[in-house]
Amino acid sequence: xxxxxxxxxxxxxxxxxxxxxxxxxxxxxxxxxxxxxxxxxxxxxxxxxxxxxxxxxxxxxxxxxxxxxxxxxxxxxxxxxxxxxxxxxxxxxxxxxxxxxxxxxxxxxxxxxxxxxxxxxxxxxxxxxxxxxxxxxxxxxxxxxxxxxxxxxxxxxxxxxxxxxxxxxxxxxxxxxxxxxxxxxxxxxxxxxxxxxxxxxxxxxxxxxxxxxxxxxxxxxxxxxxxxxxxxxxxxxxxxxxxxxxxxxxxxxxxxxxxxxxxxxxxxxxxxxxxxxxxxxxxxxxxxxxxxxxxxxxxxxxxxxxxxxxxxxxxxxxxxxxxxxxxxxxxxxxxxxxxxxxxxxxxxxxxxxxxxxxxxxxxxxxxxxxxxxxxxxxxxxxxxxxxxxxxxxxxxxxxxxxxxxxxxxxxxxxxxxxxxxxxxxxxxxxxxxxxxxxxxxxxxxxxxxxxxxxxxxxxxxxxxxxxxxxxxxxxxxxxxxxxxxxxxxxxxxxxxxxxxxxxxxxxxx
Numbered sequence: 001x002x003x004x005x006x007x008x009x010x011x012x013x014x015x016x017x018x019x020x021x022x023x024x025x026x027x028x029x030x031x032x033x034x035x036x037x038x039x040x041x042x043x044x045x046x047x048x049x050x051x052x053x054x055x056x057x058x059x060x061x062x063x064x065x066x067x068x069x070x071x072x073x074x075x076x077x078x079x080x081x082x083x084x085x086x087x088x089x090x091x092x093x094x095x096x097x098x099x100x101x102x103x104x105x106x107x108x109x110x111x112x113x114x115x116x117x118x119x120x121x122x123x124x125x126x127x128x129x130x131x132x133x134x135x136x137x138x139x140x141x142x143x144x145x146x147x148x149x150x151x152x153x154x155x156x157x158x159x160x161x162x163x164x165x166x167x168x169x170x171x172x173x174x175x176x177x178x179x180x181x182x183x184x185x186x187x188x189x190x191x192x193x194x195x196x197x198x199x200x201x202x203x204x205x206x207x208x209x210x211x212x213x214x215x216x217x218x219x220x221x222x223x224x225x226x227x228x229x230x231x232x233x234x235x236x237x238x239x240x241x242x243x244x245x246x247x248x249x250x251x252x253x254x255x256x257x258x259x260x261x262x263x264x265x266x267x268x269x270x271x272x273x274x275x276x277x278x279x280x281x282x283x284x285x286x287x288x289x290x291x292x293x294x295x296x297x298x299x300x301x302x303x304x305x306x307x308x309x310x311x312x313x314x315x316x317x318x319x320x321x322x323x324x325x326x327x328x329x330x331x332x333x334x335x336x337x338x339x340x341x342x343x344x345x346x347x348x349x350x351x352x353x354x355x356x357x358x359x360x361x362x363x364x365x366x367x368x369x370x371x372x373x374x375x376x377x378x379x380x381x382x383x384x385x386x387x388x389x390x391x392x393x394x395x396x397x398x399x400x401x402x403x404x405x406x407x408x409x410x411x412x413x414x415x416x417x418x419x420x421x422x423x424x425x426x427x428x429x430x431x432x433x434x435x436x437x438x439x440x441x442x443x444x445x446x447x448x449x450x451x452x453x454x455x456x457x458x459x460x461x462x463x464x465x466x467x468x469x470x471x472x473x474x475x476x477x478x479x480x481x482x483x484x485x486x487x488x489x490x491x492x493x494x495x496x497x498x499x500x501x502x503x504x505x506x507x508x509x
Contacts, residue, residue, distance in 0.1 A: 026215050031208065038204070057175055058155050061099065064092065065159035065171045079163055082112055089114035102147060102172040104130070104158075110147060111169065122147050130158045130170055221247070221257045225264060232268055237275070239268045296339065299332035342475040346458060349482040356399045356486050363436060363507075364392035366400065367426055370407050374415065382420035383442075385411070392428040394436050396507045402483045403507075406491070409476040410440040410503050417501070418444035435506040442502075447495040455493055456481040 068074070074085040082103070089101040093114055103112035108127035125147065155175040161168055228244045235242035249261030306325045314322065348354050364387070371385050378385050407426075414424045427439040447455060454460045458478040484491040484505045495501035 026219065027212050030211060030215065034204070034208065054155055058157060061155065061157040061173045061175050062159065065157055065173050068092070069159050069161035069171050080161065080168060086112055086114060096175075098175060100174040102174070103169060104172050105169040106167055108170075113147070125172055130172065133158055134160055134170070221255075221261070225257065225261050229264065237268075237271055239272050296336065299336045299339075303329045303332045303336075339475075342479065345479055346475055346482075349479065349486075354402075354483075354486060356402065358397050358399050360395055360397050361400055363394040363396050363428060363438075366403070367392060367407075367428070370404060370411065371426070373408070374411050377412070377415055378424070381415050381418070383415060383418045383422045383424055385424045385426070387426045387428070389428065394428065394430065394509060396436055396509060398487055398507050402487055406480045406483050406487075406505070407438075407440070409480045413476060414440055414442040414444065414501070418442045430509065431506065434509045436509050437504060437506045439502055439504045441500065443500040446497040446499055446501055447493070448497050449495075452493055452495060456491070 068085075068088060071088070074081055074088055076084070085103065089112070093099060093101065101112075101114040102110050102125070104125055104127075105111055106127070108125045108130065110123055110125070157173045157175075159171045159173075161171060224245050224247050228242075228247070231242045231244050232239065247261065249265060250258045253259065306329050310317070310322065310325055317325070367387050371387060374385060411424065418424060422443050425439070425441045427437075427441060429437050429439075431437055456477050458475055460478075480503075481491045487505075487507065489505040489507060491503060491505045493501065493503050
């Protein structure tokens with residue numbers, strides 16, 4: 001049941017804690033600690049004062065008892081005179097009304113009782129306790145049973161007395177622990193104490209106010225940062241729309257809050273960049289989808305028209321016309337298949353579904369195989385393809401299928417944009433870093449400088465791009481860019497209008 005009650009109390013305190021800000025929580029904790037510290041200090045002060053008072057009274061009573069038994073006025077011919085002793089003790093009790101005296105023999109029996117009129121409940125005191133005390137250093141107050149039945153809170157002392165050098169008994173002294181031994185009772189009417197207490201009280205109030213102000217100043221940047229975070233969230237994580245403060249966070253500061261503020265600013269800028277990139281990507285996808293829809297519709301519409309003509313007027317067409325119509329349909333189907341293959345390839349690359357399987361390969365032989373594949377197309381365009389150096393005997397570790405796809409796209413692009421009698425070079429060189437750089441260089445029509453930054457964007461075609469009757473729709477370079485990235489490289493381009501274009505990337509040796 002107690003655990004359930006504690007759990008309920010904890011749950012009930014949670015809403016209160018949530019309503020307090022960080023500064024308020026710190027303030028409550030500091031005030032609570034100060035209050036507990038002051039209470040503990042007062043308690044310890046009062047306790048130590050009482051203990052000091054008890055020890056001083058004990059020492060005073062011990063000295064008084066020793067002086068009584070050592071004085072010669074209570075002895076007659078070396079024998080203790082009980083009447084004289086009673087007179088001396090009565091005189092001392094008048095001066096010390098809360099002090100009671102008992103004369104004991106060696107066995108602890110009460111011989112003389114000089115105390116209040118209360119009836120004694122016992123005729124003897126435990127002599128073992130008294131003997132232990134007398135044989136000790138007399139520094140600790142004695143704890144024994146009071147003959148009047150009072151509590152052990154009283155201060156007990158004892159002193160031995162002798163007759164003819166023989167132990168005759170003990171003087172047992174009891175001192176009541178009265179109210180005037182309290183620190184507050186003894187000081188409550190003291191003007192000095194009241195003045196000191198008032199000064200300490202206002203001093204503590206001033207100290208509290210000073211500390212609260214200090215904590216407010218220390219937590220102010222954190223509170224400002226929290227408000228900025230809330231504003232950033234409420235603005236839909238759009239920094240330009242958020243009503244954030246003009247707080248300047250110092251990155252070089254040793255303050256953790258400043259470092260946190262700098263990290264938050266960098267985070268918001270990065271989030272905004274990602275949002276902008278995402279919006280741009282979404283817009284590009286929309287445009288790409290619209291363009292591809294048009295590119296897909298064109299060959300389909302062409303094929304549909306020729307197929308309907310063949311279906312409706314097939315008998316009226318000559319064999320040459322039917323052959324030409326079928327040839328056009330086949331060409332459109334080929335273009336359509338190539339376009340669909342490129343769309344799927346680009347989608348797989350964007351989705352991260354393409355796996356890379358690297359293997360060692362002699363680069364020279366591989367390049368000549370690629371060149372052989374494009375000899376017919378290059379010859380048809382009247383351009384030549386050369387590999388430099390002739391023997392590129394470099395061993396590379398890469399995915400051969402992806403590398404062939406990149407080189408095929410780049411060579412096809414170079415052939416289409418190189419004029420008759422032009423030259424396309426496959427340049428291979430080894431860098432100091434150990435990478436092998438492959439360059440595809442042509443002396444074709446080139447690309448305008450302001451168009452280079454968009455050349456790898458899907459569906460983008462330069463203003464001087466050569467028409468291929470729908471065969472190429474601007475996806476080849478985008479695919480090549482993504483493939484080289486998967487191969488651990490970066491495809492770059494340099495071009496000048498009228499002088500040619502160079503695409504370059506590197507492979508590990």
